[in-house]
Amino acid sequence: MSTNTPNLPALGNTYGAFLLGTCFGLMLYGLTIYQTYRYSRLYPKDRLWIKCLIAGIALLETVHTILCIAAVYQQLVTHYFEPATLVAGNHRALSALVPVAGFTIILCQCFYVHRVYQLGSHYGYKVLVFIAIACMICEVAFLVATTVEVFRLDLARFPHLSWLVSATFGSAALAEVFLTGMLIVTLLRSRTGFKRTDSTIEVLVIYSVNTGFLVGVFDLLSFVFALILPGNLIYVSVGSVGVKCKHQTVTAEL
Numbered sequence: 621m622s623t624n625t626p627n628l629p630a631l632g633n634t635y636g637a638f639l640l641g642t643c644f645g646l647m648l649y650g651l652t653i654y655q656t657y658r659y660s661r662l663y664p665k666d667r668l669w670i671k672c673l674i675a676g677i678a679l680l681e682t683v684h685t686i687l688c689i690a691a692v693y694q695q696l697v698t699h700y701f702e703p704a705t706l707v708a709g710n711h712r713a714l715s716a717l718v719p720v721a722g723f724t725i726i727l728c729q730c731f732y733v734h735r736v737y738q739l740g741s742h743y744g745y746k747v748l749v750f751i752a753i754a755c756m757i758c759e760v761a762f763l764v765a766t767t768v769e770v771f772r773l774d775l776a777r778f779p780h781l782s783w784l785v786s787a788t789f790g791s792a793a794l795a796e797v798f799l800t801g802m803l804i805v806t807l808l809r810s811r812t813g814f815k816r817t818d819s820t821i822e823v824l825v826i827y828s829v830n831t832g833f834l835v836g837v838f839d840l841l842s843f844v845f846a847l848i849l850p851g852n853l854i855y856v857s858v859g860s861v862g863v864k865c866k867h868q869t870v871t872a873e874l
Contacts, residue, residue, distance in 0.1 A: 630852075633849070633852035633853070633854055634852050634853045635692065635695050635696055635853065637852065637853050637854045637856075637857040638688075638691070638692060638714075638853045638856055638857050638860075639692050639696070640857060641688075641856070641857025641858065641860045641861050642688040642689065642692055642857075642860065644861050644864075645684075645685065645688060645860050645861050645863075645864045646685065648861065648864035648865065648868075649681060649682075649685045649864055651868065652678060652681050652864065652867045652868070653678070655867065655868065655871045656674060656675070656678045656867070656871075659674055659871055660674075673727065673730075673731055673870070674867075674870065674871070676727060677724060677727055677728060677866065677867050677870060678867065680720055680723060680724040680727065681724060681863070681864060681866075681867055683720050684717065684720045684721060684724065684860070684863055684864075687713050687714075687716050687717050687720060688717065688860055690713040691711070691713035691714040691717070694713055711770075711774075712771075714770075714856075715767075715770040715771050717856070717860070718763070718766050718767050718770050718785075719763065719767045721859060721860070721863045722759070722760075722763035722766075722767070722788065723763075724863050724866055725759075725792050725863065725866060726756060726759065726760060726763075728866040728867075728869060728870050729752075729756055729792070729795055729796065729799060730756075731870050732752075732796075732799040732800070732803065733749060733752060733753060733756075733799065735803060736749055736752075736799055736802045736803050737749050745802060748798055748802050749798075749802070751798055752795045752798040752799050752802075755791050755792075755794045755795035755798065756791070756795050758787075758791045759788055759791035759792050759795060762784055762787045762788040762791060763788050765784050766781075766784040766785055766788055769781050769784060779850035779851045780850075782846045782847070782850035782855070783846070783847070783850075785842070785846040785855060785859075786842075786843050786844075786846035786847045786855075789839050789840075789842040789843040789846065789855075789859065790839075790843045792839050793836055793839035793840050793843060796835060796836055796839065797836060800833075800836070834865055834869075835862060835865050835866065835869055838858055838859070838861060838862025838865060839859075839862055841855075841858045841862075842855045842858045842859040842862060845858060
Protein backbone atom coordinates (compact mmCIF):
# COMPACT_ATOMS: atom_id res chain seq x y z
CA MET A 621 0.00 0.00 0.00
CA SER A 622 1.52 3.31 -1.06
CA THR A 623 1.07 6.56 0.76
CA ASN A 624 1.37 9.98 -0.73
CA THR A 625 3.56 12.26 1.36
CA PRO A 626 2.97 15.95 0.80
CA ASN A 627 5.81 18.19 -0.31
CA LEU A 628 6.59 19.99 2.90
CA PRO A 629 8.63 23.21 2.93
CA ALA A 630 12.21 23.06 4.20
CA LEU A 631 13.05 24.55 7.57
CA GLY A 632 16.79 24.94 7.16
CA ASN A 633 16.76 27.78 4.66
CA THR A 634 13.49 29.37 5.80
CA TYR A 635 12.77 29.72 9.50
CA GLY A 636 16.03 27.98 10.43
CA ALA A 637 17.97 30.78 8.72
CA PHE A 638 15.62 33.36 10.20
CA LEU A 639 16.16 31.90 13.70
CA LEU A 640 19.94 32.28 13.32
CA GLY A 641 19.49 35.84 12.13
CA THR A 642 17.28 36.58 15.13
CA CYS A 643 19.91 35.17 17.52
CA PHE A 644 22.69 37.31 16.04
CA GLY A 645 20.35 40.28 15.99
CA LEU A 646 19.64 39.89 19.70
CA MET A 647 23.38 40.12 20.42
CA LEU A 648 23.61 43.36 18.46
CA TYR A 649 20.43 44.65 20.10
CA GLY A 650 22.17 44.42 23.47
CA LEU A 651 24.92 46.64 22.07
CA THR A 652 22.26 49.06 20.81
CA ILE A 653 20.79 49.40 24.30
CA TYR A 654 24.23 49.93 25.80
CA GLN A 655 25.19 52.58 23.25
CA THR A 656 21.87 54.39 23.73
CA TYR A 657 22.42 54.47 27.49
CA ARG A 658 26.05 55.56 27.07
CA TYR A 659 25.05 58.35 24.69
CA SER A 660 22.43 59.67 27.12
CA ARG A 661 25.04 59.79 29.90
CA LEU A 662 27.91 61.31 27.89
CA TYR A 663 25.94 63.88 25.89
CA PRO A 664 23.08 65.14 28.06
CA LYS A 665 23.27 68.63 26.50
CA ASP A 666 23.23 67.49 22.88
CA ARG A 667 20.69 68.98 20.48
CA LEU A 668 17.13 67.79 20.93
CA TRP A 669 16.69 66.46 17.39
CA ILE A 670 19.76 64.24 17.75
CA LYS A 671 18.43 62.87 21.05
CA CYS A 672 15.08 62.16 19.38
CA LEU A 673 16.89 60.51 16.46
CA ILE A 674 18.87 58.16 18.71
CA ALA A 675 15.76 57.36 20.76
CA GLY A 676 13.71 56.80 17.59
CA ILE A 677 16.24 54.39 16.09
CA ALA A 678 16.49 52.51 19.39
CA LEU A 679 12.69 52.30 19.57
CA LEU A 680 12.41 50.99 16.00
CA GLU A 681 15.11 48.39 16.67
CA THR A 682 13.22 47.33 19.81
CA VAL A 683 10.05 46.85 17.74
CA HIS A 684 12.10 45.01 15.10
CA THR A 685 13.50 42.65 17.76
CA ILE A 686 10.04 41.94 19.18
CA LEU A 687 8.68 41.16 15.71
CA CYS A 688 11.58 38.79 14.97
CA ILE A 689 10.95 36.87 18.20
CA ALA A 690 7.18 36.82 17.57
CA ALA A 691 7.63 35.52 14.01
CA VAL A 692 9.94 32.72 15.11
CA TYR A 693 7.73 31.76 18.07
CA GLN A 694 4.57 31.76 15.98
CA GLN A 695 5.91 29.39 13.34
CA LEU A 696 8.23 27.14 15.35
CA VAL A 697 6.27 26.89 18.61
CA THR A 698 2.62 27.85 18.12
CA HIS A 699 2.40 26.00 14.80
CA TYR A 700 4.69 23.15 15.79
CA PHE A 701 4.01 20.07 13.61
CA GLU A 702 2.04 22.24 11.19
CA PRO A 703 4.64 22.72 8.42
CA ALA A 704 2.04 23.80 5.88
CA THR A 705 1.68 27.09 7.77
CA LEU A 706 5.27 27.97 6.82
CA VAL A 707 4.09 29.00 3.36
CA ALA A 708 0.43 29.80 3.98
CA GLY A 709 -1.60 31.48 6.66
CA ASN A 710 -0.95 34.41 8.95
CA HIS A 711 2.58 35.88 8.72
CA ARG A 712 1.77 39.30 10.13
CA ALA A 713 4.84 39.51 12.39
CA LEU A 714 7.17 38.62 9.51
CA SER A 715 5.36 41.01 7.17
CA ALA A 716 5.58 43.86 9.68
CA LEU A 717 9.37 43.52 9.69
CA VAL A 718 9.50 45.06 6.22
CA PRO A 719 8.28 48.60 7.06
CA VAL A 720 10.01 48.64 10.47
CA ALA A 721 13.38 47.62 9.00
CA GLY A 722 12.96 49.97 6.05
CA PHE A 723 12.17 53.05 8.09
CA THR A 724 15.03 52.27 10.48
CA ILE A 725 17.42 52.33 7.54
CA ILE A 726 15.92 55.54 6.16
CA LEU A 727 16.09 57.27 9.54
CA CYS A 728 19.79 56.46 9.84
CA GLN A 729 20.41 57.65 6.29
CA CYS A 730 18.68 60.96 7.03
CA PHE A 731 21.26 61.54 9.76
CA TYR A 732 24.07 60.89 7.27
CA VAL A 733 22.50 63.25 4.74
CA HIS A 734 22.37 66.03 7.32
CA ARG A 735 25.91 65.38 8.53
CA VAL A 736 27.44 65.34 5.03
CA TYR A 737 25.43 68.38 3.92
CA GLN A 738 26.64 70.35 6.94
CA LEU A 739 30.30 69.30 6.67
CA GLY A 740 30.75 69.64 2.92
CA SER A 741 30.42 73.18 1.56
CA HIS A 742 31.69 72.47 -1.98
CA TYR A 743 29.14 72.41 -4.79
CA GLY A 744 30.14 68.85 -5.70
CA TYR A 745 29.14 67.65 -2.23
CA LYS A 746 25.67 69.12 -2.62
CA VAL A 747 25.19 67.36 -5.97
CA LEU A 748 26.25 64.00 -4.51
CA VAL A 749 23.97 64.55 -1.52
CA PHE A 750 21.02 65.09 -3.86
CA ILE A 751 21.98 61.89 -5.74
CA ALA A 752 21.95 60.03 -2.43
CA ILE A 753 18.55 61.57 -1.62
CA ALA A 754 17.27 60.37 -5.02
CA CYS A 755 18.42 56.83 -4.11
CA MET A 756 16.59 57.18 -0.80
CA ILE A 757 13.40 58.26 -2.59
CA CYS A 758 13.63 55.14 -4.77
CA GLU A 759 14.23 53.14 -1.60
CA VAL A 760 11.06 54.54 -0.01
CA ALA A 761 9.04 53.78 -3.16
CA PHE A 762 10.23 50.17 -3.28
CA LEU A 763 9.67 49.87 0.48
CA VAL A 764 6.05 51.00 0.24
CA ALA A 765 5.40 48.60 -2.66
CA THR A 766 7.03 45.73 -0.77
CA THR A 767 5.01 46.47 2.37
CA VAL A 768 1.74 46.41 0.43
CA GLU A 769 2.62 43.10 -1.23
CA VAL A 770 3.83 41.24 1.88
CA PHE A 771 0.56 41.99 3.67
CA ARG A 772 -1.44 40.95 0.62
CA LEU A 773 0.29 37.70 -0.42
CA ASP A 774 1.10 34.40 1.26
CA LEU A 775 4.75 33.54 1.73
CA ALA A 776 4.44 30.86 -0.97
CA ARG A 777 3.61 33.47 -3.63
CA PHE A 778 6.01 36.16 -2.49
CA PRO A 779 9.20 34.76 -4.17
CA HIS A 780 7.84 36.07 -7.48
CA LEU A 781 8.06 39.57 -6.01
CA SER A 782 11.36 39.24 -4.16
CA TRP A 783 12.84 41.64 -6.72
CA LEU A 784 11.10 44.40 -4.76
CA VAL A 785 13.06 43.45 -1.64
CA SER A 786 16.23 43.26 -3.70
CA ALA A 787 15.55 46.68 -5.22
CA THR A 788 14.95 48.15 -1.75
CA PHE A 789 18.25 46.85 -0.39
CA GLY A 790 20.04 47.81 -3.61
CA SER A 791 18.81 51.40 -3.34
CA ALA A 792 19.82 51.48 0.33
CA ALA A 793 23.30 50.14 -0.45
CA LEU A 794 23.80 52.69 -3.23
CA ALA A 795 22.71 55.58 -1.00
CA GLU A 796 25.02 54.43 1.80
CA VAL A 797 27.98 54.14 -0.58
CA PHE A 798 27.49 57.77 -1.59
CA LEU A 799 26.92 59.01 1.96
CA THR A 800 29.73 57.06 3.62
CA GLY A 801 32.17 57.94 0.84
CA MET A 802 31.33 61.64 1.05
CA LEU A 803 31.63 61.61 4.84
CA ILE A 804 35.09 60.02 4.67
CA VAL A 805 36.29 62.48 2.02
CA THR A 806 34.91 65.41 4.03
CA LEU A 807 36.67 64.26 7.19
CA LEU A 808 39.96 63.77 5.36
CA ARG A 809 39.72 67.28 3.93
CA SER A 810 39.11 68.63 7.44
CA ARG A 811 42.63 67.85 8.63
CA THR A 812 44.32 70.94 10.04
CA GLY A 813 47.94 69.86 10.42
CA PHE A 814 47.71 69.77 14.21
CA LYS A 815 48.58 66.29 15.46
CA ARG A 816 45.84 66.03 18.10
CA THR A 817 43.08 67.23 15.77
CA ASP A 818 44.25 65.05 12.90
CA SER A 819 44.41 62.00 15.18
CA THR A 820 40.76 62.54 16.16
CA ILE A 821 39.76 62.89 12.49
CA GLU A 822 41.65 59.71 11.59
CA VAL A 823 39.77 57.82 14.30
CA LEU A 824 36.47 59.11 12.89
CA VAL A 825 37.52 58.03 9.40
CA ILE A 826 38.35 54.53 10.66
CA TYR A 827 34.96 54.32 12.40
CA SER A 828 33.22 55.50 9.22
CA VAL A 829 35.05 52.99 7.04
CA ASN A 830 34.43 50.07 9.40
CA THR A 831 30.76 50.76 10.12
CA GLY A 832 29.91 51.87 6.58
CA PHE A 833 31.66 48.86 5.09
CA LEU A 834 29.90 46.47 7.48
CA VAL A 835 26.45 47.89 6.76
CA GLY A 836 27.18 47.94 3.04
CA VAL A 837 28.16 44.27 3.09
CA PHE A 838 24.88 43.26 4.75
CA ASP A 839 22.83 45.37 2.33
CA LEU A 840 24.70 43.92 -0.64
CA LEU A 841 24.25 40.34 0.61
CA SER A 842 20.53 40.92 1.13
CA PHE A 843 20.31 42.38 -2.38
CA VAL A 844 22.07 39.35 -3.90
CA PHE A 845 20.27 36.65 -1.87
CA ALA A 846 16.86 38.15 -2.64
CA LEU A 847 17.69 37.85 -6.34
CA ILE A 848 19.29 34.40 -6.50
CA LEU A 849 17.48 32.66 -3.60
CA PRO A 850 13.96 34.16 -3.57
CA GLY A 851 12.27 31.02 -2.24
CA ASN A 852 13.78 31.12 1.25
CA LEU A 853 14.34 33.53 4.13
CA ILE A 854 18.12 33.85 3.99
CA TYR A 855 17.90 37.41 2.66
CA VAL A 856 15.48 38.28 5.47
CA SER A 857 17.91 36.85 8.02
CA VAL A 858 20.87 38.79 6.63
CA GLY A 859 18.80 41.95 6.37
CA SER A 860 17.65 41.62 9.99
CA VAL A 861 21.26 41.50 11.20
CA GLY A 862 22.13 44.45 8.97
CA VAL A 863 19.34 46.55 10.46
CA LYS A 864 20.79 46.00 13.93
CA CYS A 865 24.08 47.52 12.72
CA LYS A 866 22.42 50.81 11.76
CA HIS A 867 22.36 52.20 15.28
CA GLN A 868 26.09 51.55 15.63
CA THR A 869 26.84 53.50 12.46
CA VAL A 870 25.02 56.56 13.78
CA THR A 871 26.45 56.53 17.32
CA ALA A 872 29.95 56.05 15.89
CA GLU A 873 29.65 59.46 14.21
CA LEU A 874 28.46 61.37 17.29
